Amino acid sequence: KESDVRVYNTIDSTNTEAKRLLNSEELSNFTILVSDEQTAGRGRRGKSFTSPKGTGVYFSIIFFPKDNFSYNSFDLVTIKAAVSIVKAIEKTTDKKPEIKWVNDIFLNHRKICGILTEADIDFESKKVRSIVTGIGINFTTEFTGELSPIAGSLLAEDLLRSQLVAEVINEFYKSLYCRSDEEILEEYKSHSLLLGRYVNFELNGVKYEAIAKDINEKGNLIVETDDGNIMTLSSGEVSVRGQ
Numbered sequence: 014k015e016s017d018v019r020v021y022n023t024i025d026s027t028n029t030e031a032k033r034l035l036n037s038e039e040l041s042n043f044t045i046l047v048s049d050e051q052t053a054g055r056g057r058r059g060k061s062f063t064s065p066k067g068t069g070v071y072f073s074i075i076f077f078p079k080d081n082f083s084y085n086s087f088d089l090v091t092i093k094a095a096v097s098i099v100k101a102i103e104k105t106t107d108k109k110p111e112i113k114w115v116n117d118i119f120l121n122h123r124k125i126c127g128i129l130t131e132a133d134i135d136f137e138s139k140k141v142r143s144i145v146t147g148i149g150i151n152f153t154t155e156f157t158g159e160l161s162p163i164a165g166s167l168l169a170e171d172l173l174r175s176q177l178v179a180e181v182i183n184e185f186y187k188s189l190y191c192r193s194d195e196e197i198l199e200e201y202k203s204h205s206l207l208l209g210r211y212v213n214f215e216l217n218g219v220k221y222e223a224i225a226k227d228i229n230e231k232g233n234l235i236v237e238t239d240d241g242n243i244m245t246l247s248s249g250e251v252s253v254r255g256q
């Protein structure tokens with residue numbers, strides 16, 4: 014089946030809608046759900062994602078990985094999405110966004126975009142039945158309350174949202190089906206906000222401070238503490254020291 018685009022004025026969450034559709038009908042590979050507003054937008058770690066009308070664009074891409082897709086390469090999907098978003102923003106604006114490992118896009122120290130990748134996995138066969146990559150991009154800074162100091166925006170009045178979304182989708186498709194993982198990781202690293210900087214993180218209840226050294230082929234962050242210990246982080250929140 015051909016790719017399919019569905020547009021909503023409002024929806025609870027495009028990722029939630031994707032799950033509902035996956036359970037109720039046969040979808041095309043690369044089905045795209047785009048909404049102007051989400052009433053129950055979801056972020057990572059069970060957090061909510063504020064998604065009001067007129068301030069951003071919220072979309073999900075549904076795709077069906079090939080049989081040889083390793084379920085360990087899951088983190089790479091989000092990395093591919095992050096690179097696609099950065100490339101699309103650079104193509105359509107004069108802005109220079111950065112990526113905060115693993116999946117936040119920043120502009121001028123403010124988060125302008127979040128990515129939530131979810132998969133339907135058959136744990137017995139370790140096969141991934143479907144993947145939903147949800148992307149939310151903020152366009153204005155009119156956030157109130159606790160979000161105002163951290164959420165940023167593209168502030169591009171003349172930028173067509175549809176143009177940006179189309180570019181992201183285009184780049185994401187290419188990164189999944191046409192480009193090598195090595196090439197994408199290089200681009201990811203060259204846009205990284207963390208590499209070469211001191212970061213703070215917590216592992217098994219212990220707080221650490223270390224320099225972010227590299228991102229490996231699985232998309233894990235390699236850090237080195239002042240006493241020379243090398244650690245590999247596969248997920249979790251990392252913050253830049255002093256921020």
Ligand code: BTN
Nearest residue numbers: 026028054055056057127147149
């Ligand atoms: C995060 O920053 O923790 C991830 C946010 C992901 C938000 C997008 S918006 C489109 C899609 N639908 C959702 O409910 N969440 C994702």
